[in-house]
Amino acid sequence: METVIAFILIFGSLVFFHELGHFIFAKRAGIMVREFAIGMGPKIFGMTKGETIYTLRLLPIGGYVRMAGEDTDTVELQPGYRVALVTNEDNLVEKIVLNQKAQYQNVVFLEVERADLERELWIEGYDEEDKLVRFDVSRTAMIVENGTEQIIAPYDRQFNSKSVGARAMAIFAGPLFNFILAFFIFMVIGLIQGVPVDEPIIGSVSEDKPASVAGLQDGDIVTKINGVAISTWEELSQQIQTNPEKAITLDVAREDGTTATLEVTPTAVEQTDGTKYGQIGIMRSMDSNPLKAVVYGAEETYNMTVLIGKMLGKLVTGQFSIDDLSGPVGIYKATETVVTFGLYNVLYWAAMLSVNLGIMNLLPLPALDGGRLLFFAFEAVRGKPMDRQKEGMVHFVGIVLLMILMVVVTWNDIQRFFF
Structure with a gap:
C-alpha cells in the first residue's frame, strides 16, 4: 500500500506541475484553456470552473492542457443547420443550442445561412417567418449540444493567434516547471536533512560497525588516510570503498582539540555484478544553513x-x-x-x-x-x-x-x- 500511495503521489505531482506550467503561461498569454487533465483515457472525475474543466482520467500515463484552437474544437455552423438562439436583454446571443429543443426563455429558432464565431462574432439565418435576420454573439456564448455546453473561442483567445514567443513559452513552461519542482524538492531535502558538508567530517557513527569498533567518534575530522593528507569527503569515501577487508589507517582531529590515529578494516559489501566495496558505518556531516x-x-x-x-x-x-x-x-x-x-x-x-x-x-x-x-x-x-x-x-x-x-x-x- 505504501508503494501505491507513493507512486500515485509522485506521478500525480510530476504531471500536475508539468501541466500547471502549460496552464499558467497559456493563461498569461490570453489563451483559453478548455481542459486541464491529469491522466489519459476515460474521465473518472470532472469539475468545471470558469472556462476550464479540470479532469482526472483513468490511465496514469501523462496528462494534458487542451488549449482553444490547438485542435478541431471549434464548431462550424454550416448553412442549413437548425439552431435555437438564446438571447439576453440586449438581444445578444448567449447560447447556441444544437440538436435539441431549447427549454429557455428568449429563444429564437433559426436556419443558419452564415456565421462567424471567431472574429466578428455574428450569426445570420432565416427565422420561423422565413425572414433573414442577424444577431451579434457574445464573446462568452455557449454552444449547447446534447446537453453539453462549451464556450466559444474568439480568435484572439486561440493558441494560434498568439506570437511565436508566447506560444513557445506556453509549451516550454511544462518542462520548465518540472525542473522547478525538482529544485524545490532538493531544497526541501537540504532544509530538513541538511546539506552534505564537503569536508571529511564524520556526522555520525553506527554502533557495532568497523568505525565504532576502531574508536571513531561523531565530529571527528579525518586528516590523513595511510599517511596521505585528504581534504574532502569524496576522498575519504573512495579510500574506504576501494579497500574492502583491508586495514587502513586514519589520522583524525577531534572536537576537543586532540588527535588520534586509528586502524579500521572496512566490511566488504557485494554488489549485484559480483564486485565488492568497503563500508565502515559512518554518515556524512550535514549543514542546516x-x-x-x-x-x-x-x-x-x-x-x-x-x-x-x-x-x-x-x-x-x-x-x-x-x-x-x-x-x-x-x-x-x-x-x-x-x-x-x-x-x-x-x-x-x-x-x-x-x-x-x-x-x-x-x-x-x-x-x-x-x-x-x-x-x-x-x-x-x-x-x-x-x-x-x-x-x-x-x-x-x-x-x-x-x-x-x-x-x-x-x-x-x-x-x-x-x-
Missing part, C-alpha cells in the same frame, strides 16, 4: 540534468539499448524499492523523475514539447507558420511511435519483473 539548502537545490538539479543527459547520450550512441529503458511498470517497481529506504530517498527519487520528465519532453521529437518547439523555431526563421495539416500529421505519427515504444518498454518491464 537555509542559504546552502537553496544552493544545494540548484546544484543537485543541475547535476541530475547532466547525469540524465549523459545517459541519453549513451542511448543515442548505442551504449544503452531499448531493453535498458523502463516504463510505468519499471518506475513502479523502482518506487517499491525506494520506499523501503525512507522519506528522503523517496523525495530524491521524485526529484530525479521530475528532471527526467523535463528532459524527455524537451527532446526534439514529434508529439513531445521539444518537437513543437522545433516547429516554432522553423516558423521564427521562415517568418510564417508551417502548414497546420502537415504539422498535425507529423505529431500524429510521433504519438503513434511513442505509444508503440511505451508498449514495448512496458512489455520488457513485465518480462523483467514478473517472468
Whole structure:
C-alpha cells in the first residue's frame, strides 16, 4: 500500500506541475484553456470552473492542457443547420443550442445561412417567418449540444493567434516547471536533512560497525588516510570503498582539540555484478544553513540534468539499448524499492523523475514539447507558420511511435519483473 500511495503521489505531482506550467503561461498569454487533465483515457472525475474543466482520467500515463484552437474544437455552423438562439436583454446571443429543443426563455429558432464565431462574432439565418435576420454573439456564448455546453473561442483567445514567443513559452513552461519542482524538492531535502558538508567530517557513527569498533567518534575530522593528507569527503569515501577487508589507517582531529590515529578494516559489501566495496558505518556531516539548502537545490538539479543527459547520450550512441529503458511498470517497481529506504530517498527519487520528465519532453521529437518547439523555431526563421495539416500529421505519427515504444518498454518491464 505504501508503494501505491507513493507512486500515485509522485506521478500525480510530476504531471500536475508539468501541466500547471502549460496552464499558467497559456493563461498569461490570453489563451483559453478548455481542459486541464491529469491522466489519459476515460474521465473518472470532472469539475468545471470558469472556462476550464479540470479532469482526472483513468490511465496514469501523462496528462494534458487542451488549449482553444490547438485542435478541431471549434464548431462550424454550416448553412442549413437548425439552431435555437438564446438571447439576453440586449438581444445578444448567449447560447447556441444544437440538436435539441431549447427549454429557455428568449429563444429564437433559426436556419443558419452564415456565421462567424471567431472574429466578428455574428450569426445570420432565416427565422420561423422565413425572414433573414442577424444577431451579434457574445464573446462568452455557449454552444449547447446534447446537453453539453462549451464556450466559444474568439480568435484572439486561440493558441494560434498568439506570437511565436508566447506560444513557445506556453509549451516550454511544462518542462520548465518540472525542473522547478525538482529544485524545490532538493531544497526541501537540504532544509530538513541538511546539506552534505564537503569536508571529511564524520556526522555520525553506527554502533557495532568497523568505525565504532576502531574508536571513531561523531565530529571527528579525518586528516590523513595511510599517511596521505585528504581534504574532502569524496576522498575519504573512495579510500574506504576501494579497500574492502583491508586495514587502513586514519589520522583524525577531534572536537576537543586532540588527535588520534586509528586502524579500521572496512566490511566488504557485494554488489549485484559480483564486485565488492568497503563500508565502515559512518554518515556524512550535514549543514542546516537555509542559504546552502537553496544552493544545494540548484546544484543537485543541475547535476541530475547532466547525469540524465549523459545517459541519453549513451542511448543515442548505442551504449544503452531499448531493453535498458523502463516504463510505468519499471518506475513502479523502482518506487517499491525506494520506499523501503525512507522519506528522503523517496523525495530524491521524485526529484530525479521530475528532471527526467523535463528532459524527455524537451527532446526534439514529434508529439513531445521539444518537437513543437522545433516547429516554432522553423516558423521564427521562415517568418510564417508551417502548414497546420502537415504539422498535425507529423505529431500524429510521433504519438503513434511513442505509444508503440511505451508498449514495448512496458512489455520488457513485465518480462523483467514478473517472468
